[in-house]
Each structure stands twice: as structure tokens, then as C-alpha cells.
Amino acid sequence: MKWVYGFGGGTAEGSGEQAELLGGKGAGLAEMSLLGIPVPPGFTVTTEACRHYLRGGGRFPDGLDDQLHEQMHGLEQQLGQGFGDPSRPLLVSVRSGAPVSMPGMMDTVLNLGLVRASLAADDEADARFRRDCFRRLQAMYGEVVLGIPPARFDAALREVLAGSAATSERDLGAEGLDAVVAAFDTVLAESGHELPDDPWAQLRAAIGAVFSSWNNRRAVEYRRLHDIDEKMGTGVTVQAMVFGNRGSDCATGVAFSRNPSTGERELYGEFLVDAQGEDVVAGTHTPQPIAGRAGSGGSGTDGVDGDGGLRSQFPEAYDELLRVCQTLERHFRNMQDLEFTIQHGKLYMLQTRAGKRSGPAAVRMAVEMVRERLIDRREAVRRVEPQHLTQMMAPVFDLAERQRALGEGRLLAVGLGAGPGAASGRIAFTAERASAMAGEGPVLLVRDETSPEDIVGMHAAAGILTTRGGMTSHAAVVARGMGKPCIVGADDLVVDEEAGVLRAGERSFREGESLSIDGTRGEILAGELATLPSEVLQSLDAPEGERQPLLVAAFYQLLRWADRERRLEVRANADTPEDARRAVAFGAQGIGLCRTEHMFFAHERIGWVRQMILADDDAQRRRALDELLPVQQSDFAGIFRALEGRPVTVRLLDPPLHEFLPHGDEALSALARQMGVSVGRVRDKAAALIEVNPMLGHRGCRLGITSPEIYEMQCTAIARAACLVQRAGTPVSCEIMIPLTGVVEEMARCRELVEAAVRRVCDEEGEELDSLLIGTMIEVPRAALIADQLARHADFFSFGTNDLTQMTFGFSRDDVGRFLPEYIEAGVIAGDPFARLDVDGVGQLVELASRRGRMARRDLKLGVCGEHGGDPHSIQFFERCRLDYVSCSPYRLPVARLAAARAAMAFHPGGRAEGLGDPLDPAG
């Protein structure tokens, strides 16, 4: 069994394609060596060896020792040094490297092979250098192999510095460093350990420690969070040391082949003169930008402490680095993240890997690399993660401002980041106050939770903060729908609405005081922070034909490429003509969910809605419905016009009626006056509608069955609007959806009711509808179980995965904040099932209903209109079920379009059967 793969000097036993066996680092080094790029020679112990080690309870697999000796012998010969040789010691680094990048786990030991005998030196510089290396070895070995907290070494170092004239360890001479070595020896001894003076013992222990680090808490947690296979194991790369800390002609640094923040094509990075790699990473020293600091003289300025950048200080190495970057980027066809060291002016590469990037950078690079013919368009779509697009759409706080605020102790609490983006504003505790205050500048609506009554205030607010609720609470869903920053479930905060105070521990905030929320991170900060608006969102409102900024253009370009790859239709949830127009602008191919009840809340309507609900007799109710009919009709007409023939799925009234009634004595009195009845009557009627579990109550088609006049009115309004718009020359494709069906007779009767109402209108209008489908939501578990029966009465199913998740789990999304965060924290549940569809449970019902529905009716249309319709992971599952479409809030459309494309590509890696155009044509 071959456990160890050597590399260096233009050859390698492995290659870049063997990341699974060698880990990312080992594979990158092998590939660089093969490409003739200068890498210090070394070898990689395979992930297979790691797996054997872990399974074997910490024993090296047979043959590994021999292969290590053999490889080390080769290194000694190649470099003319000896492992453990006091005068010409061969020093090596030992680094972990998993098949996928796991920044939480990185364990590294440098300078291995130093023994005390090698501290004897030729001169002061050499003595200083050897002691510097040794104390680093002591500390890293102590931490990585022996598990001694690094703070102990830091403290010991500070103590030595305090007793000397030096302010930094860089100022210490050989003598000073001797004191550090002695102090570190004490730290080791106090922990009951010592640094073995046998280089082989050091090496074996370090390799074993790196293997074991696969199972440390950080690593396990990281893998859980990122869905990384537990069984892969890590590779270990042992490499001859080169030294960036050997004088002012030495340096160490990291570089990116393109700017990872902006995506610009430039050599980007940082370096530190006379230092070792961990100095850059640790943040204890401030490195210089490779490009030099702006305003400090630019290129041409020279000198060790100068700001001229790498080019002026190390011209040859700089040129070499530029060449290496280009070579590697062209070779890997991706932006590279590199580690390098300059030893006495000569460049050595220590690592190369695909670089992490911001959302904007990901999009820009992907599009530009297609233009540069580095990658094809399908690869570009693969390169951009859905969250990259989300990032591009969310306003953000300036990072420096945030750091400052954190430093000032202004972080009040952390809640669930439910609507990405950042917002600052003055606090309002009620929707009414939010609306009133919004004229004078941005407002944050702060409540325990929100309800449909708060819609207007939420719209007026710049951001929403609730102390209760989870990722799909009313606040969260509506905020995401509106594209507003939102934090929910911030249960460390207390809202005392009566006193008009928000309490955060000892601190309290009154109405009008400033607060900032970062809906991406979930952070709530005191005071104001400046936000940066998203260019993408601005572009939606830009005059047509105006030249789009580079990044925005790239954003839309990428989406167009994604659209070619996807099979799933992407629709939007939109309740108003305005939302509908926005949805179309974001590429919606239809409306998958138009919630008619949201229309009920507009000011002039809610009164009639309430009269309809509280009516004493049919006549009174009819009158109220007659008032509502024309307003609903005009809304539907507006939506049909905006969609220009794309399908519009209208859901008939769904929520329980008490949601439309006002709360509080004052509002009830007003309503009573308006209706001309006693307050007592109104209060009694309202109280009679209260339900113990409204989620499972008298709502959805249950209302349609018991109060058919409401659905009749809605269908009449829909049909009239459709006739009107159609007659005016705009095609209409209408889909009427029955909510909460769970019993086949519900569907049969509602369908009859809908058909009769539409028929009546068509007869009156002398018009036939171009396209009308009647279908149902599948949101009650029983509906999924009897899908075959339902399909006999339904033209389409739309999975209401929010409610389906609530009922399948028995989780109320309004209350789940009580235990779900703790469940996720403790690993009882992998994640929030309201954010990512629970494939194991709820998914079974989706699959079952799809299968049974289609068996009963082959042309049954299947879609999703729950929150999951905009979630990339869930979309992947929906692609697997071969649903016809997903529907999400307009602001999630770009994400859904991309996710649908990526899902299609994952299931059909060869591309769509219809594969359009030349995939390498940069015109798109």
C-alpha cells in the first residue's frame, strides 16, 4: 500500500486531480510541481492513511513508517541536509489538508526537525534565526501535538519582552530568544510535557496529531454545518521548510489571482517581510498589500518599510509570482488562493487552491472568465452559489463601521437573520407609529411578533425586528417577500409595548432612538450604521436602456445563462399589481401564489371585510361582499395585465376570519359605530371567532364550504377581471387554487362552486376564458395521502410546504422559536425545516403526492409555493421530484433561477437535451 506521495523539483507522484487521496493542499503542491512552479520539495501522507490511523485507534498503518523514512531520505539527498543533523538540519513543515477546504481545522507545525544541538550557530544572525525557529516549533508543537493552549506561550513571551528592552519579539536578539526558549520549556514542563529532541519522534507525533485533529470539536462542527462527509479524513503534507524570516530579503504572503472582494482581474494579496506564514494568518502583525498602499507614493517607492508593495521591494519575486498566478489560473480555470514565501529573494509556492470569493466577485469572475474563454457558460453557472446572488441583493453595513461598533460594545443581541441586508433606523413599536414616522427618515419596526394587520407598517419600515418567531414566522416571511432586512426570535430583547421601551439587559431604548440590524448576520447594534445599497436592486428602478454598472450587467448575464440550463419553471409569489410587475422584472414566468387576503387589508377594504365577517344576516353579508367585489376585480385585472398571459395562480381566501378583525377595545368600538351595532355584540362575535389553534382551525376551503358566498365573490371578481383584460387584447392564463384541501369532497365541491361562478360570469360577459385551471394546494398531510383522489378533481397541485411542514412535524411556526434554536444548536435536528425542506419526512409526502397525483392524472401540473420554493437545497429536491415549477417571493427569483439551473445540471450533467447554442460563445 502506498501511503506517501512525493513531490518537488518538477515531478510528483501524485497530481492535482487526487484531492480525495492527497487532500487539497497535497494535490495542489503535486500539480504545481508538475507545472514546473517552484515548490519546496516534500511529500503527502494520504487521507487513506488517516482513515486507517483513526480506525486503528491511533496506530500508523503498516508500511507507513518505512515510506516516511524513504521519502525523508530522498529529501535529505536532494537538499544536502540531514534530518536531525545539528549543523545542516533538514527542517520540515507538517500541515493538514482535507479533500475539501476546512478552514476551521487547519493544524500546522513548522520547523520540525530542529533539535537542541542545532541551536549552535555560525554567527549572531544564524543564532537568532535558529532560536526563532526553535521557539516557534516549541509553541506550535505544544499547541497542535500536546494540546497546550497557545495563550500560555503568548503570556510567557510577553513576560520575556516585559523584562527586556524589546517591544516585539522581532527586536529580540539571540540572547533574548534564548530566554523565550527557556520560558517555553517551562510552559511545556508545567503541562507535564517536553519537546522530543528526536526529530523522528517529532515527525511521527505531529503527523498523528494532524490525523487526530480530524475529529476535534471544531472540525466535527464545521463538517456538520457544511454537510461534509465524516469519513473522508485529512491528508498530511510534509515539506522542506523555506524561510521568510531569514532577513529583510525574505518575506511570506498570500495572494489571489483576482480580487476576491470585487472580482477584478488583478494580483491581489498581502505580505510580511522577514516573517513566517503564521504571522500573516494570526493577525498579530499588519501585513502590506502586494499592490502597495494607495497615497503612499505608488510604484517606484522603495525600502523595507516602504509602502511600494511587493513589486518595488522584491521585483524578481513579484514578476515570478505574477507568472505563477497566471499559469495556475489558466491551468485550474479558476481564481487561485496562493501562499508563498520569499527566501533570500527567491519565490517559493507553498499552496494553491480555488479562492473563496464574495458574491459580487463570484458573479463578475464567472462572467468574465467566460468572456476570456477560460470556462464555458455552464461552468459559470456552476461557479456561482445561490447565496452569492443573495449577497448582491442585500444592502450591507460598511464592514469597518461594524468593527468599530462591536469594539464600542454596541452589539445588543443576536437573533435569527431572517431577511438578509442591513438597516438602521429609529425604533417604532407599532405598525401605525412606523407608518407615521417613516416620513421623517428610516424606521425599524420592533415588535414581539407581527400579524397581517401590521403589513402597512412593515412596508413603511426600513427593517423589522421581532423578539419571537422563527425563520418563517409572519415577520420573516413578509420581510423576505418585501426584500427587507429582518431579524426574528431575538429573545434576549424584551419589548414592553405599553411602556414604549425595548430592553436589552441593562440598557433600554425608547421610540425614536436609533438601532441597526444586520439581517444577514442577525446582529442588533445600538445606534446608526451607514448602509451600502445593493446595485442590483437599484437597477430595477433605473430608467430603461440606461447603461447598467458592470456588476449588475454580469448579474443578469449569469441569470440568462442559468435560464438556459433549467427545467423547472420559476414563478413568484405576488399579491398586488405592483409586486407582479416587480416579479416580471426579476424574470418570473408566472405568479405561483397570489394571496387574495393580502388585498383585504388595504385601508378602504378592511372595513367591508369586517362587516362581511360580522354580518348578522345574508343580506348584510352580501352587501359587504358586493362592495369588495369591484376592488378585488381591479386588483386581479392589474395582475393579469402585468403578467401578459403568463399563468397567475390565485389562491382563494385562506386565513381564519378572526385574523381580519381589529384587536383592542378602541378598534372594536370604532367598528361597532361603523356597523351601527353595540360594542358588546361586536366583541362577542369577535370572541366567538377566537380559536385555540388557529393554524388547524376554520380556514382555507373550510370557509369556502361553510361560507360559499366568499369564494363565489372571489371567483366572480377573478372571472370578470379575466374577461375584461382578455377583451382588451392582453391574454390571460388563470389558475384558481383551493387552499387547505384534505378531504376529496372539499375539492369536488369547491371545484363545482368555482366552475359555476366562472360560467355565470362568462355567460354574462359573452366571453370565454383562454385558459383556466382549477387546482388545490397540498398542505395538509392527508391531502398528500389522498392525492390520487384529489387529482381526479384538480388540474394542478401546488405544495404549500410551509403548512405541510408545520403539520408533518407538528411545529407551529409561530411558536417554534421556543425550542427550534435549541434543537439546532444541540444537533437534534439538522436545520430549520421551514428554511430547507425536510426531505426525510415532509419530502416523502411531496414525493408520494406527486407520484400518486400523476398516476391518477398524467398531465397534472405540480408546483411549490411555500417558502422552500426559493431555497436552493429544496429546489434540488423539487427537481428530483420533477415538479413543473417553484414559486417564491420576487426578491428570491434570481436565487431560484440559478438554483434551478444548478439542480438541473446536477441531475443532467451532460446538459439539457435541447442544449442551446455554443456553450463557449461569450455573447451569451
Next chain:
Amino acid sequence: MKWVYGFGGGTAEGSGEQAELLGGKGAGLAEMSLLGIPVPPGFTVTTEACRHYLRGGGRFPDGLDDQLHEQMHGLEQQLGQGFGDPSRPLLVSVRSGAPVSMPGMMDTVLNLGLVRASLAADDEADARFRRDCFRRLQAMYGEVVLGIPPARFDAALREVLAGSAATSERDLGAEGLDAVVAAFDTVLAESGHELPDDPWAQLRAAIGAVFSSWNNRRAVEYRRLHDIDEKMGTGVTVQAMVFGNRGSDCATGVAFSRNPSTGERELYGEFLVDAQGEDVVAGTHTPQPIAGRAGSGGSGTDGVDGDGGLRSQFPEAYDELLRVCQTLERHFRNMQDLEFTIQHGKLYMLQTRAGKRSGPAAVRMAVEMVRERLIDRREAVRRVEPQHLTQMMAPVFDLAERQRALGEGRLLAVGLGAGPGAASGRIAFTAERASAMAGEGPVLLVRDETSPEDIVGMHAAAGILTTRGGMTSHAAVVARGMGKPCIVGADDLVVDEEAGVLRAGERSFREGESLSIDGTRGEILAGELATLPSEVLQSLDAPEGERQPLLVAAFYQLLRWADRERRLEVRANADTPEDARRAVAFGAQGIGLCRTEHMFFAHERIGWVRQMILADDDAQRRRALDELLPVQQSDFAGIFRALEGRPVTVRLLDPPLHEFLPHGDEALSALARQMGVSVGRVRDKAAALIEVNPMLGHRGCRLGITSPEIYEMQCTAIARAACLVQRAGTPVSCEIMIPLTGVVEEMARCRELVEAAVRRVCDEEGEELDSLLIGTMIEVPRAALIADQLARHADFFSFGTNDLTQMTFGFSRDDVGRFLPEYIEAGVIAGDPFARLDVDGVGQLVELASRRGRMARRDLKLGVCGEHGGDPHSIQFFERCRLDYVSCSPYRLPVARLAAARAAMAFHPGGRAEGLGDPLDPAG
């Protein structure tokens, strides 16, 4: 195709076994004829002809007309009469008769074949008789064939009587009856019809009308309610008329071979002299008891108007009837319900069928018929319906008293009969008042709805009435568990708790006023009605060894026979040692559900429970838990002792914590004082626990995960109790059940917690538990879907079909009263899914979970502990799924035992493989 089967004169073309083809009536007549019993000759048109007729849109099938003619010709020859012959007319009756008895549909036309020419008569008596027959034909033909409301004929008759000296049509002479015939002609003419004067036209129309009546509204509704196949169709029997209305030596009547009320072996029935059959049925004339009226002279008394009974008035016919009864009962081995007519002293039988019977009668007959060797024990078990036992256990109002109360207009409202039985008592509007008032006589607790806080008051009350809720609301479930009469969802009543008034329309009742409720019928009556207690229930409290009343002995005898047949184990739900003892007395083989939270409500405990919930820190909470531990322990010990080694399934804490907190400011203040904290703090904490949908909230194992100390305390109490009881020599079989599991990790972690707690106790006590299983409820749909995963951590599943039904349908049982009654009324749903398991939907999950669970773990124990565990229809389904046991409230145990036996027999008609003893051994 043979459409018509003749009978009469000791022969028959069909037989008693052909009920499916001939209908019950036709088959009975054929069989009687074969037995040599005097039946007027006739023939039966088959159900097959009916099905052809209905499918063919109302056309007689080919050949039917010919066969009718042939049969009629035979009758003419046999009787020496002519069909349509004016002087010697052959008159026939035409009656419906479905394969199963459908009393809602019975359509009958008598005296068919009379034409106007036959009214010419020999003498006044004959003239009177012919006219009487004719006017009956007019009215019945008018109603059955032409659909004229019978009230019109009644009105016309009353008008004729008003214009004459007669007070009844029986007093009318031939002339008076001529006036009736003329008046009826007018009624017919006004409806645009006339009675055809062609006897064949009459016959064909009457047969067609009876066929069509299969689909009338009443019949369809009846079949829906009784699960009768829509496709069967009805038979039509055409039979030569015999006349009970031909003078004082004529009579007509109904008879039962045993008393259908008491089951006593006696000829029982009623007759009417000089009358036709419909006079008995219509209730317009009061018939005489066959046995004679008690106190009126007894046997020997004679005379037409006398009360001496049939024996004295028609001695020969009586003896013949007695013989016929015995013959038929022995032949059919079942109590018979007979119709007879005496014509000029000679007895004719018109119908025989198995008689309907009351619960007590069913039990007594079944047991006595085994003793008489008429049937075997298995048949006895088949003969008694589960609801027969329910009837025997419920206290009842005296029927006469009820009639009187109805007559006095004392019926206030009708709600859902949720707990069978009758109760009168004084009104109490709160649980506290109910407890306080109970000392002075029976109390009815009257509330909008009840909560666990009301338990003590419910226990104190004689009956419970709520204005809200459905058949499985808290009130309903608890009342049934307690065996108390209960009506829920009486939404015509208004409880104004504050004012202390119950309003029923214009009437109002204050605390202390008397009310009566009939929980079987759902009737609420003003004032008091005397109740009759159930003998069966009294027997439970009777001193051991005391001689049981006949009926009670039969009740238990039947149950013992049932126990031999059943495969399903039957357990009870019981929460206290007292309940547990009662359960054992009723034959429970274990406790399938012991709800630990019910123990929390006892007075001395609830305070500690509340302190546990509101505790500020772990120490305070620990202290409260330490107080609760010994009381829980002593409860468990009591239950283990009562069960003597039978399994006890203890469910760990399930309801959301806020259910344990007091409502109202006063109670909160008291609690705050007790805890030594401010009212505000207590109120805030209580408010923070309120949930939007408590049903889907922070409860069940979710509490166990987030507050493990509660489950730890409970498991410690269980384990200590088990060790204690076991050490004292009583075996213990304990099953600890985790509620509301939906995620596999919940089960895995809770199991770990339980095992650790039990281990700790066993180590402390130095005792090993004989038998401990750890399992889970399956009550969340997701649990059913991942049953295979759960089974890897569970020793048993117990289906919590109440919650499973709630979540699968998305019905909150607390709110379902809003629309479910309307749903059932309108036929949207077949019945209350909380009362009878929804096999179509919820049943799929039960089956799926059983299958997947057993696939993952072959010895997985499966049971049901929802309300459905006591429902006979649901039990049949559970037998089909081959669950191991059902568990229900103690008072449902007899029903469950019987239902389980019947279900087993339905699936294994040959008897249990182990078939015990001689099935005909009456010793049982």
C-alpha cells in the same frame, strides 16, 4: 332471466337464504311458506330487476312483464279471483324489501287491483269494506307512486269527518266513505293525477315507484349513515291481500318472539282489531298489547274493546301465532319480528325478520340462546353489537318523564352527545363551585369549554355541558374517561360566566338552578328528571361474591366468551391508582396510557408544578422537582400494585407548561405570594409561555429535550416505585413512553435519558427491574413517515390517534366544532374522524408506520392509546393492521373487548387457531 320468484301454499321458488336476491321480506316469506306457515301467496320481484330498472333509466327489464302476468295468473287460479275482476277482485299489496333492513325507505301500497267497478257490493258491510280499501289505495298510491304529500289526504279526510257526525273514519259508513273517495279523487286531480282504473297500470306503476324509492333522499341518507352498499337495490313483494279490517273478527299486529326491550322469552307485541297494517305503524290508533294490559283483568276477560289481549280475543289465532313464533325462532335461531293479520279469525303471516333489540335485550337473548343451545358462543358474540354494551352502562332518564318534559317545552337545545348517560343537577359555572356545591347533591358543570384545571370540578360533577368543542374536546374525552354524561358543542346556549347566567334563547338559568342532560341523545332539558342507574356499573362497587342480577351476569358472561375470540390485547387509559383498579375490574390487561400530567393537578402538587415552571434558576427548579418526586413515586407505586404485573405504559410529561399555570389575576397574585416574587414577574413569565398554536407548540418530548430535569425526575419516580413494589413481592412490568416524537434524535436522546435515570435508581436500590420497555407515541405524521428510524430506538409504538388525526387533517379538536358538524351534515366528510378512525387518510399512516416499524424491528410492540382504541369500527381496522393492543378509557373496556372479539372473528371466521373448549358448552 328469472325476475320473479313465487311463494305460498307450502312451496316457494326462493328461500330464506336469498335475501340478497329477494330482499329480506321476500326471502322471509319464501322461507315461511316452505316451513308450512300460513302466508298469503304472492311473488317477489328481484333486486336484480331493480338494478336493471334503475340502470335503464326506469324501464322494466325484458321479460319482467311476461313473468308478472304469469305469476298473477297463477295467483288468480290459486285464489279463484280475478285481477281487476269487479265482483271477485284479486287485491294485492306491493312492498319494498331491501337485502338489509332499511326502515327509512319502506314504501308500501295496499289493495292494488281495486277498480271503480269493484265498489259495487253485496251489502252495506261489503260496501263499506270495499270503499275503505279503495280510499286507502287512493292515498297510498297517491303518496308512493305520485309523490303527493300524505298530509293532503289527511286534511281531506278531516274535512269529510268535520262535515259528518263521525269522530273517526272507523265510524264512517259506506256513504261517508264515498265522500272520502270523492274527496281523495279531488286531491289526486288537484295534483294533476288520477288513480288508473287499470289494475295492471296500477301494478306496474307501483313496482316502478318502489324501485325508484331506492334512490329517494331518505334512503340515500339512511344508507350513507349505515354504510350500506348503494348498488344493492330493493326487492318488491307482491302478495295477495288478507284483511284485518273486515270486521271485529279481524285484526292486524306485530309480534316479537322475545321481548325486544328486556330480552325475556315471551311472545311480545301489539295488535289492532278491524284495522290494516299501516294503522299500527302510523300511530294514529293506539294498539293493544298482545299480552293484554296489566291490571285490566288479565286473561279471561273478553270483548272487542277489552284489555284481555290477543289470547282471549283470538284464542286460535293466538295459539297459532305462538307456534309460528317458536317455529321461526328455532328455524332462524334468532329473535323474530313478525307482522301478521287475522282475517275472520284465521292467522296469516306477512313478514318475518330478525328483530331489533335494546342493549340489555341483546345481551340477555344472546346468553340465553346459548344456554338453550340455539346458537353457539361465537354466534352470541356476533349477535351483540358494541353499542348494546354502551347502552347497558349508561344511566338513563325514564322515557315517560322525558316525553312529558318534551311536551312541556323543556327542551332547551341539542348538542353533541359526548358521554352517554343521563344526569340532572344544579348548574355550576366553575370547577371550584362545582366542587363546593357537590356536597349538597348532584351538580352539572356548565362551561364554554373545560381545561385540565377543571379536572377536580369535573370529577365532582354529575355531568358536564359545554357550549364549544367536539366529540374529542377536553370535556368530551375526560367525561368519557370518567364515564360521566356529557354534552359538548351546544352552541345555541350562551354561558355568561361573569354574570353567572346560562342563556337559552329567551330563557336564562342561574347557578344552582336545575338542568338535565342526556349525553346519549345530546338533549338539554330544563329542570330535573329522575335517572335510572346502570346495573352494570353498580355491580362494580357491589361486595364481592354478591349475587349479580341476571342481566349483569349475562353482560360479564358475554364478555368472557368474547375474550376467548379476540387476538388484540385490551388495555385501559388510567392515570391514578383508583382508575387503575377500576380498569382491572373491567378486564384491562394492562394500562396503555398513564398520563403523568393528570397527577400534577391534585391540590398539594399543582403549586410545586407551577414553581418548577416559573423557577428562575436551576436550584429553584430542582427544589420544586424534589417535592414532586415522592408524590409521583407514590402514584406510580399505587398503579403498579393495582396492575399486579400487567404492563403499565407511562407517558412522560406531554402538555405545554402553560396549561399548568393559573388563569386570572387573583390566582396569579396568589402564586406570586407563594413564590415570594412580584405579580408582574409571574404574569410576564406566564405570558411568555402562551403559544399561538399550543397543539403544535413546546410540549411532549420537546420539553424533555429542552428541560431534561423534568423527565429525569419522572423516570426516577417510576423506577423507584417499580423497585419498591417489586421488592415487596408484586411483579412490575413497566413501559416508559416518549410523547410527540417526530425526529429520530429526539427518541435517541430521550431513550438515553430514561435509561440513565433508571440505571441510577437501580444502582442505588440494588434492584433490577423485571421488565422495562422504552417506546414512543406515534402522533406526529412525521413519526409515522420515519417509523423505521424510530423503531431502532423504540421497543414499542403507541399510536396517539387523537393527535395524529389532528395533524393529518389539520383539524384542531378544540376548534373543529366550528365546521365539522356542518361538514358531516352536508356529507363533505362521512363522520367525525375523532370518533371513528379515518382509515383512508390517518389509517395509511398507521399502516405505514406499523409496516416500517416492524420491518426495522420484528418484535416491535404496537398499540393504540387514542380515543379510537375504544371505537368498534376503529378496532376492526387495528385488527387488520395486526396491532398488539388497544387502550381505551376504563368505561370503554367492555365495548373494546367485544369489538376486538368481533373484529378477530370477522378476519378469521373459522375461529381462533387456539379455539378453546366446546363452542356449544353453555357453561362458558
